[in-house]
Each structure stands twice: as C-alpha cells, then as structure tokens.
Amino acid sequence: MSNVLTGKALIPGSVTATVAKLEEPISYWGGMDTETASVIDVHNPQCGIRITGKIMVLPSTKGSTAGPGAMLEIISSGNGPVAFIVLSADICTLIAASVAHEVSGIHTPVIQVDHHQFEQIHHGETWCLEGSTLVRITYNLDA
C-alpha cells in the first residue's frame, strides 16, 4: 500500500484532514442535509455521516442538476468539507467549489484520482493534500 499518491489537482490547494469516504455516488440536492452537512439519502451506504471539516472522498455525484446550489450552501455556511477527492472530473463538485470560493472566500481544493488510488484511501484516515500530491498521515486499521 502506497502512502504517497499523485492525482490531478482540478482545484489545487493544501490541507490535512480526516477522510469521510462515500463508496457510492450521491446527489447533493436531496441526498444531503444542507444544515447539518450530513448524508441523508437512505439508499447510500454512508447515510448519516457528516462531512464538515473532512476530506470528502466520493466516486462522483449523481441525480439532480441542482446539486451545486446545495453544496454551495454547505460550504458557504462554514460546514463544508475542507477538500474533495473524486474519481471523475465531476462538474457538479467543481462548480460548487468554484462558486463557493467566489461567494464566501472559502477555498476547497478538488483532486481527481484513478480507481486504483481511490481504493487506497479509506474512511477515517488522515491525509495531507498538497497540489496534486496526496500523503497518508495515519492509517485506519479497521479498513
């Protein structure tokens, strides 16, 4: 297992935080509570987890095209994730992060990784993101 990964920084930045990982795609609109910043889609295996202050790792978004509006509210209220790690160049996440930066001044990096790298990042671990480099700081021994 590699402790250093090189992704693609879609929105570059630098941050160290714990990972909140969603195994399946989510709709930000309807799938997340914009006030508590938690996953409320009952069909999602990670229903109930809160993403505030975490590195939010997800394969992609799905569903409603109104997703950027919901994530904009979460980020701008100060309850957002500190970064996103995504499998695809997820337009919904990119728009949310980009617009939220303009509206609230809060910068949320977005890093794209491949399937192999995605599998190596586990819920509960601490990772340090620096540009396109991802470094594991602590392991989740249960994962």
Next chain:
Amino acid sequence: MLFLSQQDKRKAAGGYGEATAFAMSQLITIAEMLDCKRLIDVTQVHLVGSYHSGPANISLLERLVEQGAKVVVPTTLNAGSADLLHPQGNGESAPFIEHSCEVVKLYQSMGCRAELTCAPYHLPTRPTLNENIAWAESNAVTFANSVLGARTNMSYQYLDLFAALTGRMPEYGLYLPKNRAGQIHCDLQGLPHHWLSTDAFFPLLGYVLGRNCKDRVPVITGLPASTSEDQLRALSAAASSAGCVPLFHAVGITPEAETLNAAFASKPIQDTLLITAEKILQARSELNTNVESRTKLGAICLGAPHFSVTEFRHLLTLLRGRSIAKGITFLISTSRHNYRQLSDQGTAQQLKLLGVEFVTDRCSYYGSPFEEAIDGVILTDSAKWAYYGPSNLNMPVTFARLEDCVISAVSGQLCIDEEFWRV
C-alpha cells in the same frame, strides 16, 4: 488546450461588465478542467434553481444583479417548489414562499422569463434539430436531445446561469456528435402488440431503460409509427427519473435514427437488451409503493412533467362530462403557459366544473399539495410522479393507466383493469 475567441477573451477581461467577466471566467475554469477544446454558442437556456435553497444562493444572485447581470439569450426558469400564482395551499412556510419569490425576482431582473415549468419544450421557443442549447431539467434534456434532436447536456445549476449571461458553453458531452451515437440496442419485438400503442406503456419502457442502460445511449426498435409526442415525453421523463438517460433514439421515430445503422452511427452493435413483458410488468410493480393491501382511493395526481394541452383534451374526452366523486382530490400540475391556453379555450373552466384542480409553477409531489389530509392511495399516470412521490410525501402511490385514473376518480373507488396487463 482550450481555444478562446476574441469575444470570449473580451468578456473574461471585463469588456462586457463585471457579471459577464465572472460568468466567463467560471466557464473557462470548468472548460479547462474538462479538457474542452473550445466554447460554443448556445441559443437558449433553461435554468434550474428557481426556489429558495439558502442564503448563499441569494447573495450570489444579488451580487450578480448589482453588477448589472443580464442574460444574452432567451432564458426560462424551471418549475420550483412553490406555486407562486396560488401561494396559499402550498404546504410551505410563509418565509419559504417569500424567499422563493425573491429568487424568482432576482432571476427576472437578469432578464429571465418566469415560466416556472419543467416542460420548456411547450413554449414558443422550442429548439430544433442540431441546435445547441443549455437546459437543466432532466426530463426536458432527454426530450430535447432525443425527440427534437437539439443538443444539450444535463446543465448543472450556475453553469446554466453562466451560459445565459455569456451565450457560451464548454463543448463537451452531447454537444459532440461522436457522443450521440447509440450504444445499446433495446428490442421490443417480444411484447404484446396492444401495449405498444397505449400511453401507459411508454413510462414503463422509460423506467426499464433508466434502470438498465446506465450511461449508455439506448436505441429502441419496434415502436409503431403512430407513437405520439406525449408518449415520447412520458418515456423521456421516466428514463431520466429512474436512471441517467439524457439521450435515446427510436428507429423510424426520432430525428437522429432514420435507420438502425444511422442510430449507431454505422458502428457495430455491441450490446442488446431484450425488453420482455416481465421487465415491463416488473417496472409496473416497482411503481406501486407503500400500497400493501390498501383498497381505498385517496387522490389522483397527473402532470409530471407538466401536463400538455393535448393531454388535457384527451382527459376531457375520457371524462365525458362526468364529475369527480365527492371526497376525491384530482390534481393536475401544468405550466402557466399551458394554463393560459386552456383558460382561453375554456377547457380549464370545463375541467374545474367537473372537480379537477390545477397546480402551476411546481410539481404536486413537493410540500403538501392537498388542502386536507389524504387517506388512501394516490393514483398517477406518470412514472416520474410514482418514482418521487412516495419518498417526498410518504404516501402510498400506484402507477395506473389514465383510463383507470379516470374511472377510479368518477366512481370514487380504486378501479384498475388488471386484464389489460395480462400476457
């Protein structure tokens, strides 16, 4: 490497004002992230987000308005979650309604038209073959791509607004002809013939496509030449609710599928999905939610997406002057545009006399659409309503043919003709 025109550069540099510069710089950022080669013109935009989602959204829109933001192409607003023409009986709080009105007003001051409909293809601005547009409502995207042959992706919120403020969009996805070719053949040849000409078959077919095609472009063979626009519309709505199908082709019916070969852009067929009667019946049973052994009729909800003028006329014919039974709510969602036409023709008044109620601007599965609590099953002829209704309202919902909805409404009892679906 992204190529920008001189005008794109001028827009980004502030030559067209601060709001345009912001919108263009956001489009360029997204285009670069998607590795697009260029931006393209869009002729019209249909925006999501015409409701209150929170304070950050309002402050973004206020800032754009202060900066003098104006749309540069015809731009319409999607249905929201409140009926602003009839604010009482929305089942939403007064502050929510106020904020929703504020959001709509902010968009209007940018030059957007408050049509508040999920059926923008009913408006006089209906796009045509090969026209590049930026629409954001899922059923409308599928209908525009598939039935009209216009080109659009599912345009995300704010990306749609930036397109409206600049008239430009990153060229990706379904704007590129190579991504419009069929990817999976959906064959209907084994199905009972009488199903293929009945309205209720189309939402069920759409549901099956949504569930089975994932991100692939389906090519349907076996639909009769008599297939109507409303039937294709119901198929579009169901496919985009149950899954992500922004484009399908129907051979001999839709504009980019004159032949099977044309629909696949002369490429070999890699995958075939046989649409069996079992799959259709399975879809029908999955669109019965929370019903269990309930036998009491509660309400009928039609119009997801917004009911068309031809659907209203058809309903009037089926009712044959009979009134809705006492205690039964018969609710139809439609657009302001269609409602005006119905009122001008006297159809709205005729239907109201028979007990039909109208909702405009929104869908009846948001908030609580009913003046009094509903005790019993809700019938709908829309797979989209049957898909979203139960979780939004926590009520028992059954998908049914419009004929069954009407007989049930008139008699006040659940009357479903099971014989029709027997194979």
